[in-house]
Amino acid sequence: MTISLLGIIVIQSRWINYSINLNEDKFREEVYSALNHVEKDLRASESTLDLDVLGHDFASGYSANSKLDFYYRKGGLSDSTNIANDIANLMSKSRSRFQQNISLLEGLEVSKLLQSKDLAERIDIKRLSNSIKRQLNKRGIFIGYNYGVYSNKSKSFVIIDDNFVVAEEGTQYTNTPINKSLYNSLYKISLFETDEEVPGMLYINFPHRNSILFKDVWPTILGSVLFTAIILFCFAYTIYVILRQKKLSEMRTDFINNMTHEFKTPIATINLAADSITSPMIVDQPSKVGRFAQIIKQENSRMLNQVEKVLQMALLEKKDFKLRKAPINVHDIIMQAVENANLQVEKKGGHVTAELKATRPTIVADQTHITNIIHNLLDNANKYSPEKPEIKVITESINGSMRIIIRDKGIGMTNDQRKHIFDKFYRVHTGNLHDVKGFGLGLSYVKTMVGAHKGNIEVISELGEGSSFILDLPVDGGQEKSENGVT
Ligand SMILES: Nc1ncnc2c1ncn2[C@@H]1O[C@H](COP(=O)(O)OP(=O)(O)OP(=O)(O)O)[C@@H](O)[C@H]1O
Ligand SMILES: [Mg+2]
Structure with missing residues (x-):
C-alpha cells in the first residue's frame, strides 16, 4: 500500500x-x-x-x-x-x-x-x-x-x-x-x-x-493534493486501527491467560482439599474435614470474587449499573480498608498509615463502590511495591470536595505507562515482577466509578520512586441525591 x-x-x-x-x-x-x-x-x-x-x-x-x-x-x-x-x-x-x-x-x-x-x-x-x-x-x-x-x-x-x-x-x-x-x-x-x-x-x-x-494546473494540483491527503489520512487511520486492534487483542490474550492462571490455583487447591476429605485417613477426623471444607469455601469465594470482578466490568462497559448514594463517612471506610490491607502489607514487612485530615469526612456516595475503589488502590499500592511497602493514605477537604491521596514508594511508572493504566486490560509488563497477578481491570473500574460520582482521579508517578493516586470526590455526591442510573 x-x-x-x-x-x-x-x-x-x-x-x-x-x-x-x-x-x-x-x-x-x-x-x-x-x-x-x-x-x-x-x-x-x-x-x-x-x-x-x-x-x-x-x-x-x-x-x-x-x-x-x-x-x-x-x-x-x-x-x-x-x-x-x-x-x-x-x-x-x-x-x-x-x-x-x-x-x-x-x-x-x-x-x-x-x-x-x-x-x-x-x-x-x-x-x-x-x-x-x-x-x-x-x-x-x-x-x-x-x-x-x-x-x-x-x-x-x-x-x-x-x-x-x-x-x-x-x-x-x-x-x-x-x-x-x-x-x-x-x-x-x-x-x-x-x-x-x-x-x-x-x-x-x-x-x-x-x-x-500554473493557470490550468492549479485545479489539478489542488485536486491531487486533496485526494492524496484523503488517501494518506485513510491509510494512517487504517494503520492506527490495525495497531490498536492488535494491542487490544494482545491485551485480551493476556487477560485470558491471567484469568486461567487465577482460576487454576483455587481449582487445584479445591481439588487437593476434596481429595483429602475423601481420603479414608481424614474422613474420620471431623476437625481436619472441617479445615479442608474451610479451605474449599475460601478458595471458592476467591473464585467467586474474580468472576464477580469480570462480570462487574462487563456491566460497567454497558453502563448498566445503579448507584445507591447515601451519606457515608469516608474515614470509617478508609480505616477499615487500611486495617485489611495491613494484614497483607505487614507480611512483606511494610505498613500502611493513615493521615486523615479532612474536616468533612462525610460525603454522599455509594458505599460499596467507594469501598471497592479504596481497596483497589490499596491493593495496587501493595502489589506494585515489591519490598517493604510504605503506603500512606491522606485525606483533605478542598472546596466542596474530599481529596483522598494514596501514596506508595513502589516501582512507579513511566509517563507513557501512566497514560494507559486506566485502560481496560492494560497491565504494565513488569519484567521481574511476573508473579504480580491481575486482570488489568482494577483501575478501569476505579475510573468509571469515580466518573459516575462526578469525581476526578489523577496520578503522579516516577519510575522507581513510587506513585500517588489523587482522588477527588464531591461532598454532595455530584448534586444527584436520588438513585440514578449512569448514562
Ligand atoms: N501503585 C502503582 N504503582 C505502580 N504501577 C501501578 C500502580 N497501580 C497500578 N499500576 C499499573 O497499572 C496497571 C493497571 O492496574 P489495574 O489495577 O487496572 O490492574 P491490575 O492491578 O494489574 O489488575 P487487577 O486490579 O484487575 O487485579 C497495573 O498492571 C500496573 O502495571
Ligand atoms: Mg489492580
Whole structure:
C-alpha cells in the first residue's frame, strides 16, 4: 500500500510537472512569436523614419513637375511641339532624379548611415511600446511585463519600460534589480538582425509568469493534493486501527491467560482439599474435614470474587449499573480498608498509615463502590511495591470536595505507562515482577466509578520512586441525591 501510494504521488507530480513544462513551451512560443513581430515592426518603423530624413531629395526630384505646372499657368508657350519637348524634358529629369534617390536608398550608404547611429536613436519608443503590447495581447498574454533594449556597444540598457536610460560612466547592466531581472530574462531577441553587426537585444521579463504557467494546473494540483491527503489520512487511520486492534487483542490474550492462571490455583487447591476429605485417613477426623471444607469455601469465594470482578466490568462497559448514594463517612471506610490491607502489607514487612485530615469526612456516595475503589488502590499500592511497602493514605477537604491521596514508594511508572493504566486490560509488563497477578481491570473500574460520582482521579508517578493516586470526590455526591442510573 505504501509503495502504491508513493507511486501515485510520484506519477501525479510528474504529470503536473509535464503540464507545467507544456504550458511553459507554449508561453515561450507565443512570446517569441510576439518578439519577432515587434522586431519586424521596429525595422519597418525605422525605414519610414529614414524616408522622412531623405524626404527633401524626393521633393527636389518632383519639383520638375511644378515647373510644368508653371508653364501651363503662364500661358506663354507658343506651340504644341515646344510644350511636348518641355514635358519630355522635365519628365526625364524628374525620373532620373527619382531613380537616383531610390538607388541611394537601396545603396549601402544609407544603411551604413543608419547603422552608425546610436541604438536608442534608431528606436521610436512609443511605437516599440505599442508594438510589444499589441503583439502580446494578440496572443492572449495580458500579464505585467518589463522590457528593455540592451545595447551591445555600451553594454548597458538604453531603454527600459518606455524610458531612455542614460548609463553613468562605468556602471554595469546589473546595478539595479530591474536591470538584473531583465538581463536574466529567458525571453530576448536580437534587434536589427540585418545589420552587419547586431547592435543590441530586446529583453522582456514577466515577473508574474508563474500565474500563467500554473493557470490550468492549479485545479489539478489542488485536486491531487486533496485526494492524496484523503488517501494518506485513510491509510494512517487504517494503520492506527490495525495497531490498536492488535494491542487490544494482545491485551485480551493476556487477560485470558491471567484469568486461567487465577482460576487454576483455587481449582487445584479445591481439588487437593476434596481429595483429602475423601481420603479414608481424614474422613474420620471431623476437625481436619472441617479445615479442608474451610479451605474449599475460601478458595471458592476467591473464585467467586474474580468472576464477580469480570462480570462487574462487563456491566460497567454497558453502563448498566445503579448507584445507591447515601451519606457515608469516608474515614470509617478508609480505616477499615487500611486495617485489611495491613494484614497483607505487614507480611512483606511494610505498613500502611493513615493521615486523615479532612474536616468533612462525610460525603454522599455509594458505599460499596467507594469501598471497592479504596481497596483497589490499596491493593495496587501493595502489589506494585515489591519490598517493604510504605503506603500512606491522606485525606483533605478542598472546596466542596474530599481529596483522598494514596501514596506508595513502589516501582512507579513511566509517563507513557501512566497514560494507559486506566485502560481496560492494560497491565504494565513488569519484567521481574511476573508473579504480580491481575486482570488489568482494577483501575478501569476505579475510573468509571469515580466518573459516575462526578469525581476526578489523577496520578503522579516516577519510575522507581513510587506513585500517588489523587482522588477527588464531591461532598454532595455530584448534586444527584436520588438513585440514578449512569448514562
Ligand atoms: N501503585 C502503582 N504503582 C505502580 N504501577 C501501578 C500502580 N497501580 C497500578 N499500576 C499499573 O497499572 C496497571 C493497571 O492496574 P489495574 O489495577 O487496572 O490492574 P491490575 O492491578 O494489574 O489488575 P487487577 O486490579 O484487575 O487485579 C497495573 O498492571 C500496573 O502495571
Ligand atoms: Mg489492580
